[in-house]
Every structure is written in C-alpha cells, then in structure tokens.
Amino acid sequence: xxxxxxxxxxxxxxxxxxxxxxxxxxxxxxxxxTHIDVPRFIKKIASGNVMGSAKAILDANVLxxxxxxxxxxxxxxxxxxxxxxxxxxxxxxxxxQRHAMxxxxxxxxALPQAAVALPxxxxxxxxxxxxxxxxxxxxxxxxxxxxxxxxxxAGGLNTYGVAQYKLAPExxxxxxxxxxxxxxxxxxxxxxxxxxxxxxLLRDHDAIFLGIGLGGTQPLGIPxxxxxxxxxxxxxxxxYKNRRPVNIxxxxxxxGGGNTAIDAAxxxxxxxxxxxxxxxxxSERDMSAFAFEYEHAKREGVKFMWNARPVAFHGHNHVGxxxxxxxxxxxxxxxxxxxxxxxxxxxxxxxxxxxxxxGLVKVNPESGQTGNPKFFAGGDCVNGGxxxxxxxxxxxxxxxGILQWxx
Amino acid sequence: MADLTTSFAGIHSPNPFWxxxxxxxxxxxQIMRAFDAGWGGAVWKTIGEPIVNVSSRYSSVDxxxxxxxxxxxxxxxxxxxxxxxxREIYEVKKRYPNHAVIASLMVESTREAxxxxxxxxxxxxxxxxxxxxxxxHGMSERGMGSAVGQVPEYxxxxxEWVKEAARTPVLVKLTPNISDIRVTARAATQGGADGLSAxxxxxxxxxxxxxxxIPRPNVNGHSAHGGYCGPAVKPIALHMVxxxxxxxxxxxxxxxxxxxxxxxxxxxxxxxxAGCLQACTAPMHYGxxxxxxxVDGLASWMDSKGFPTLDDFRxxxxxxxxxxxxxxxxxxxxxxxxxxxxxxxxxxYTACWDGAHQCIHVSGSDRSAIVSTPTATAVSHAVPPSRIxxxxxxxxxGCNLCWLVCPVENCIDMVRVDNGLNSESWAERSSRIxx
Numbered sequence: 095x096x097x098x099x100x101x102x103x104x105x106x107x108x109x110x111x112x113x114x115x116x117x118x119x120x121x122x123x124x125x126x127x128t129h130i131d132v133p134r135f136i137k138k139i140a141s142g143n144v145m146g147s148a149k150a151i152l153d154a155n156v157l158x159x160x161x162x163x164x165x166x167x168x169x170x171x172x173x174x175x176x177x178x179x180x181x182x183x184x185x186x187x188x189x190x191q192r193h194a195m196x197x198x199x200x201x202x203x204a205l206p207q208a209a210v211a212l213p214x215x216x217x218x219x220x221x222x223x224x225x226x227x228x229x230x231x232x233x234x235x236x237x238x239x240x241x242x243x244x245x246x247x248a249g250g251l252n253t254y255g256v257a258q259y260k261l262a263p264e265x266x267x268x269x270x271x272x273x274x275x276x277x278x279x280x281x282x283x284x285x286x287x288x289x290x291x292x293x294x295l296l297r298d299h300d301a302i303f304l305g306i307g308l309g310g311t312q313p314l315g316i317p318x319x320x321x322x323x324x325x326x327x328x329x330x331x332x333x334y335k336n337r338r339p340v341n342i343x344x345x346x347x348x349x350g351g352g353n354t355a356i357d358a359a360x361x362x363x364x365x366x367x368x369x370x371x372x373x374x375x376x377s378e379r380d381m382s383a384f385a386f387e388y389e390h391a392k393r394e395g396v397k398f399m400w401n402a403r404p405v406a407f408h409g410h411n412h413v414g415x416x417x418x419x420x421x422x423x424x425x426x427x428x429x430x431x432x433x434x435x436x437x438x439x440x441x442x443x444x445x446x447x448x449x450x451x452x453g454l455v456k457v458n459p460e461s462g463q464t465g466n467p468k469f470f471a472g473g474d475c476v477n478g479g480x481x482x483x484x485x486x487x488x489x490x491x492x493x494x495g496i497l498q499w500x501x
Numbered sequence: 502m503a504d505l506t507t508s509f510a511g512i513h514s515p516n517p518f519w520x521x522x523x524x525x526x527x528x529x530x531q532i533m534r535a536f537d538a539g540w541g542g543a544v545w546k547t548i549g550e551p552i553v554n555v556s557s558r559y560s561s562v563d564x565x566x567x568x569x570x571x572x573x574x575x576x577x578x579x580x581x582x583x584x585x586x587x588r589e590i591y592e593v594k595k596r597y598p599n600h601a602v603i604a605s606l607m608v609e610s611t612r613e614a615x616x617x618x619x620x621x622x623x624x625x626x627x628x629x630x631x632x633x634x635x636x637x638h639g640m641s642e643r644g645m646g647s648a649v650g651q652v653p654e655y656x657x658x659x660x661e662w663v664k665e666a667a668r669t670p671v672l673v674k675l676t677p678n679i680s681d682i683r684v685t686a687r688a689a690t691q692g693g694a695d696g697l698s699a700x701x702x703x704x705x706x707x708x709x710x711x712x713x714x715i716p717r718p719n720v721n722g723h724s725a726h727g728g729y730c731g732p733a734v735k736p737i738a739l740h741m742v743x744x745x746x747x748x749x750x751x752x753x754x755x756x757x758x759x760x761x762x763x764x765x766x767x768x769x770x771x772x773x774x775a776g777c778l779q780a781c782t783a784p785m786h787y788g789x790x791x792x793x794x795x796v797d798g799l800a801s802w803m804d805s806k807g808f809p810t811l812d813d814f815r816x817x818x819x820x821x822x823x824x825x826x827x828x829x830x831x832x833x834x835x836x837x838x839x840x841x842x843x844x845x846x847x848x849x850y851t852a853c854w855d856g857a858h859q860c861i862h863v864s865g866s867d868r869s870a871i872v873s874t875p876t877a878t879a880v881s882h883a884v885p886p887s888r889i890x891x892x893x894x895x896x897x898x899g900c901n902l903c904w905l906v907c908p909v910e911n912c913i914d915m916v917r918v919d920n921g922l923n924s925e926s927w928a929e930r931s932s933r934i935x936x
Contacts, residue, residue, distance in 0.1 A: 112566035115908050118847035119866045127872045169880045178882035179844040385879040481874040
C-alpha cells in the first residue's frame with residue numbers, strides 16, 4: 095500500500111515526536127477510550143527510550159499495536175490534537191504508537207508478570223479485543239483467566255475482520271502471543287453450548303466475561319439472496335485475510351454504508367476487481383463510515399451509488415445483477431453484503447437475569463457487570479459494534495469490575 | 502538602502518560580516534570563495550608553527566531535532582606551513598583589495614618570535630592582526646592561546662611586544678574562560694591594542710557516547726575538553742561583549758564573536774556596541790551562502806528602523822543594561838491569556854504551577870471519564886472552554902514564564918497594570934531606609 099500506511103523510520107519518528115508540544119492533561123489522552131498517556135509515550139520516543147514508550151502504551155492498552163493500526167485516529171486522539179488550532183497537521187500519534195509497539199515486539203518485549211496470585215478463575219468467552227483486554231488485566235492483577243473461542247485462531251475481528259491493509263492476522267497473533275506469555279490460557283475451537291455447556295463454565299469459574307461480539311451479517315431478506323456469488327463482508331474479509339482463494343470477478347457490488355462496507359470494497363479493489371460500487375440505501379450524508387474512510391475508498395477507485403435500495407438479485411445459480419428501486423439493473427459478478435451484524439440472542443437469552451436491549455447486553459458502564467452479577471460483558475455485544483479501542487477499554491474496565499466484585 | 506560599509510579599528514570592509522578564524526578560513530581558495538559569496542572580511546586560520554591534528558575533532562549538541570545547536574572542537578591552529586599561509590594572504594589581498602584580511606597569529610611567548618611573525622604577516626599584506634589569546638584546548642597546554650589570555654599580565658606584555666613591531670591594527674582575541682573578561686580586556690587595552698575580539702570558545706565536553714561510554718569527540722578511545730561555540734553560546738557572548746563595551750577602562754572597538762548565525766544576532770551585537778561581527782559555526786554548518794541573508798536581513802531591518810548606517814544604532818541598547826539594583830521595583834505586569842487564540846495545551850498552567858508562582862488555573866481533568874469513539878464521521882477541533890487556563894492577576898508576579906512557554910504567538914500578553922506607585926529601585930529604597 096501507499097506511504098500513508100507505511101511505518102515511520104526511526105529518524106522520522108524522532109522528528110515527529112519532537113513536534114509534540116507535550117500538552118498538560120493532554121486532550122489526545124482524554125479522547126482515547128483507553129486513555130493512553132499520549133504525550134508521555136511520545137516524549138519517551140523523543141528521548142530515545144522507545145521501550146519505555148511501548149510500556150507506557152501497554153500499561154493503558156494491551157492491544158497498543160492493533161489500535162495503532164486500526165484506530166480511527168482522525169476522530170480520536172489525532173482529532174483532539176491542539177495542533178489543529180495552530181493550523182498545523184496533528185501529531186501522527188497512531189504512527190508513533192506503531193513505531194513504539196513494533197520496536198517492542200521486534201526486540202521480544204514481554205508484559206510484566208503478576209506480583210501476587212489471586213484465588214480466582216475467570217472465563218472469558220470470545221477471543222476478540224474485549225476478552226483479550228479483560229483477560230490481560232485479570233492476569234496482570236494476579237487472577238487466572240481462560241479464554242474460550244469457537245474459531246481456530248484467537249484475536250476475534252483483529253484476526254478475521256480488520257481490513258488486511260490495516261492489520262495482518264500475524265500482527266494480531268503477536269498480541270495474542272504476548273497475552274498468552276503473560277499467563278492467560280486460551281482454549282480455541284471450542285463452542286459454548288456445544289463443546290462446553292454454559293452451566294459447566296459457570297460452575298468452574300468465579301465469574302464469566304462475555305466478549306462474544308456479534309453474530310453473522312444480517313440477511314437482506316430479498317429475492318435471489320441464495321444465489322452464488324453473494325457473500326457477507328465478514329466472510330469475504332476473513333477469506334481474503336487468511337489467503338483463501340477468493341474469486342470475485344471484475345464487477346463487485348458492496349451493499350452497505352458503514353466502515354465494513356468500505357473495508358470490503360477496498361479489499362475487492364486490491365483483488366483487482368475493475369469495477370467496485372458501494373450501494374447505499376440512503377444519502378451520502380447519512381453514511382455511517384468515517385469521512386477519512388470514505389475519502390480513502392474514493393482514492394482507491396471505489397464508486398458510490400446513493401439512495402439505492404436493493405429489492406432483488408437476478409441470475410441463474412450465480413448472481414448477475416442487482417435490482418434497486420428507481421435505477422436500472424446493475425450488472426455484477428459478486429455481491430458483498432455489509433449491512434450490519436445480527437445479535438447473538440440465542441446464547442444471551444439463555445443466561446438467567448441477563449438483560450438485553452435490542453439484542454445487546456445491558457451492563458453497568460463502570461464495571462461491565464450485567465443483570466446476572468456473575469456475568470460481565472464488553473465490546474461489540476454491548477456496544478453494537480464499535481472500534482477495537484472501545485472493546486479494549488470496556489474489557490479492561492470489566493476486569494477491574496470483576497475483581498472488585500469478587501473482593 | 503542601508504549602508505553596511507564598515508570601518509573597524511582602521512580596517513575597512515564592504516560589510517561587517519567577517520569569517521572568524523577557523524576551518525572556514527583555512528586557505529586562500531576558501532576565503533576567495535567566501536568573499537565571492539558576500540563575506541566582508543576573513544580572519545585567517547591562526548598562523549604559527551604548523552601543528553599536527555587528531556581525528557576526530559568535532560562534537561556537537563543537538564536539541565529537539567535540530568542539529569548542532571552547539572559545536573565543540575579540539576582542532577588546533579593551522580597545520581600548514583607559515584610561508585604557504587602568508588603567500589596565500591598575498592594572493593587574496595591582491596585579488597580582493599577591498600575586503601578585510603586579518604592574520605590570526607599564535608607563536609611561542611618570546612618577544613623575538615612575535616616581532617618576526619608580525620613583520621612577516623604584515624609584509625604579506627594583512628590588513629590587521631588578531632592575537633589568538635583564546636584557544637582553550639591543546640595550544641594552551643604549550644603555553645599559548647588561553648594560557649596567555651587567562652593571565653592579564655601576559656596578555657598585556659605580549660600585546661606590547663606586538664605593538665612594538667606592528668604597523669597595522671592589532672586586535673586581541675579574548676577567552677571567555679575567565680571569571681571577569683573585563684580584566685583581560687583592560688590588560689589588552691593597556692598593552693596598546695587597537696581592538697578586541699570576543700569571545701573565543703568556551704571550555705566544554707559535549708557529551709558521552711552511552712553505548713561506548715567514551716566522551717565525544719572520540720580519539721581512539723579517549724577525548725579531551727574542547728572549545729564550545731555555535732547558537733548555544735550567543736547569550737554568553739552577548740553578555741561579555743556588553744560587559745567590555747560598558748567598561749570605561751577599555752573603550753576599544755569590539756569584533757563580536759559567539760553564535761552569530763544570522764542578521765538578528767548581528768543586529769543584537771551591534772546594539773550592544775560591536776563594531777563588526779565574526780561567524781564560524783554557522784558557515785561550517787550551512788556554508789558561506791548564509792551571508793547573503795545576513796547582509797540582506799540586516800539592511801532590511803535597518804531600513805525599517807530608519808538607520809542609514811551601522812553607526813546610527815551601534816551601542817544603542819547599552820544604556821538599557823544596568824545593574825539589578827537600579828531596576829524599577831514598582832513596575833508591575835501580569836499575564837493575560839487571549840481565549841480566542843488559546844489552543845488549550847495548558848503548558849502555561851503546568852509551567853506556572855510547577856515552575857513559577859501557582860497563579861494560572863484550569864478546570865479539573867476529564868481524563869478518568871468513560872469515552873467512546875464518536876459516531877460522528879468527523880470531529881470539531883474547537884478548543885473546549887474548559888481547557889483554557891485563567892490567570893489570577895492578583896497573584897501573578899509578571900515573571901514571563903507562561904508567555905515564554907506558550908506555543909501560540911500573541912496568545913499571552915504581558916500587560917502593564919497601574920498600581921499607583923512611583924518608580925523606585927532597590928538602590929533608592931535601600932538608601933531611603935536607614936541601615
């Protein structure tokens with residue numbers, strides 16, 4: 095990819111770190127959901143203490159590497175940078191964080207081991223960012239933490255769902271290994287309710303953290319949705335990231351208006367699809383994708399069609415066209431659905447006392463505790479699908495909530 | 502357009518910018534290129550019995566991403582034969598008769614040696630002589646350089662010897678490595694010097710390599726103290742020039758040296774009484790070409806100020822330097838923050854709170870609040886009013902620190918407040934109060 099996604103050279107990192115004003119009680123740190131002390135880690139880069147910088151990041155956010163790659167920094171730390179008001183470009187906080195984190199992993203850095211051993215054992219269901227952060231914090235405080243996930247690899251959407259140009263599965267794997275080395279146990283390929291019953295988990299653990307994320311992509315419920323060549327964005331991105339052969343042809347239609355639709359469309363362009371069009375049922379203004387993601391997609395040559403609501407797919411066995419209201423048939427070889435994920439209502443509604451709202455788990459925002467006091471939750475299953483950094487913040491808060499409740 | 506022609510102790514040059522004695526004036530070929538680039542004069546790399554140098558020779562202090570804020574050297578005087586240097590002086594003067602060529606000299610401390618050297622330099626056509634009594638490293642171990650400049654009696658004696666033989670103006674270059682530079686300035690004056698050059702480099706060790714633990718510059722595992730120069734030393738040099746210029750006992754023209762990198766420093770030194778200016782680190786860093794803006798910038802500033810010649814502002818700021826005891830104790834200023842310009846960095850707050858007088862206040866931190874990624878696709882960069890600090894003017898002592906640390910131009914103003922008191926200095930107050 096282009097230089098926009100290239101790492102900083104050590105000298106460039108130093109120059110950029112020197113630009114930072116070192117604000118007091120810095121707005122960038124307040125804007126970060128995990129409250130990374132941004133000026134502190136940046137000035138450590140400036141002083142040549144890059145290992146100290148990485149530790150300062152990890153202290154606040156154990157997924158500092160993936161966040162440095164996938165965070166929408168324009169609306170978070172870099173959006174809050176005071177440089178905007180000096181009419182200068184904000185400090186490249188994301189890239190500096192990446193610089194420190196890559197240094198940390200390249201020299202084989204490790205998390206500190208817990209100073210004490212607590213007598214508690216916590217199960218974290220789902221191996222995505224929320225559970226990783228929760229388990230790492232539990233372990234750091236001295237509790238035992240065991241992660242369960244049905245997929246073969248841990249990391250959740252960091253491994254399977256984040257656009258490849260932002261974060262490769264191997265990089266997500268580095269974070270998983272860091273947390274594993276700190277003492278968190280991983281049981282992957284295990285489905286709750288099938289391989290282990292929830293009741294058994296409940297019996298064997300002092301608390302359970304739900305970091306289960308959301309379900310599969312929602313169907314549109316329109317004629318022709320069963321045709322070949324129609325797939326979900328999550329499956330498409332997972333296949334692409336894990337280098338399974340993806341044959342999408344020349345003309346790709348992506349349906350949806352969020353950041354996942356943009357990721358899928360850009361991935362399709364990277365697979366050399368000549369003609370990639372995003373269909374969105376509402377207007378440009380209503381699109382939920384971040385402005386910088388939208389701009390990026392346009393630079394990648396993705397086309398957009400607004401106010402286009404699909405009503406049917408046409409084709410024999412394989413999709414050949416999308417029919418929308420008020421517009422001519424759109425010919426295509428592949429359709430990618432990115433219209434939001436379903437809720438995992440079946441599993442959640444089996445938990446006594448758990449309260450759901452619109453299929454999402456209701457929690458105390460400070461502690462992550464659910465209506466069933468032994469269950470805590472965080473990440474997409476609570477917030478409906480937000481950023482990695484939101485999941486990390488929620489997972490860490492829940493870990494502290496769990497320990498406070500157990501104590 | 503302002504007239505920059507310079508007459509210094511009887512030496513004429515088209516502008517006040519001379520290259521100081523050092524690597525940029527090592528040979529005639531260099532100096533002729535420098536004159537072509539616009540330098541008004543050059544003080545030749547110190548001539549004496551040729552020495553042998555070491556490598557490496559320089560080390561520096563970088564600061565916040567900028568290279569060579571300060572430079573340190575352990576290079577000695579010219580390593581070329583005296584005859585070669587003198588022949589090239591003759592060549593340069595023949596081709597550049599209107600530029601100033603000054604021979605910097607250093608020989609063993611005997612009357613005969615100095616008489617001979619002076620005569621040879623003048624015979625080669627030098628417009629003037631600069632006696633190197635300042636070099637702080639190497640040569641001082643052999644009884645020359647700052648070994649002379651640190652003893653007022655030696656300074657006076659050798660200046661006298663030189664004056665016995667000299668027909669051209671004699672400048673004495675002073676070392677700053679002494680407790681009161683006015684003492685050696687007076688000694689040179691008493692010895693008959695026609696002008697003073699100040700300052701030479703300051704004793705320094707720039708740093709230690711934290712991998713090898715060897716101080717810099719590294720000469721096969723060892724280092725030695727060197728002489729420090731460059732932008733970092735300007736305030737020290739400016740003070741010393743002011744001290745000499747204000748001293749009634751050494752009213753000689755001063756050729757200012759020390760961190761002069763551009764026209765601004767040049768103007769400052771002239772305002773402090775300098776007759777001409779010498780630069781070395783800046784051309785070592787960026788090349789001779791920098792003189793173009795030195796000349797252009799100084800002339801533009803003079804035009805904007807209405808100073809037709811250098812004499813029209815020379816020493817203008819000297820009367821504004823006084824002893825602390827004469828400063829007005831009742832002059833009161835306070836900091837005012839312009840909320841429209843404030844970017845909310847709160848550097849003024851932390852500086853005032855930890856480094857000054859705890860009179861700038863902010864609203865509490867919101868760092869512990871639960872924050873989520875905004876759903877808005879773009880964010881506003883407006884400064885939240887809660888981030889803009891407030892000054893308690895009743896407590897503000899008017900120290901300037903907040904104004905110095907503020908990264909935004911004209912965001913903090915230091916404003917005079919009327920306290921109804923008449924001007925009164927410490928000297929006046931203490932003479933009024935009986936002991």
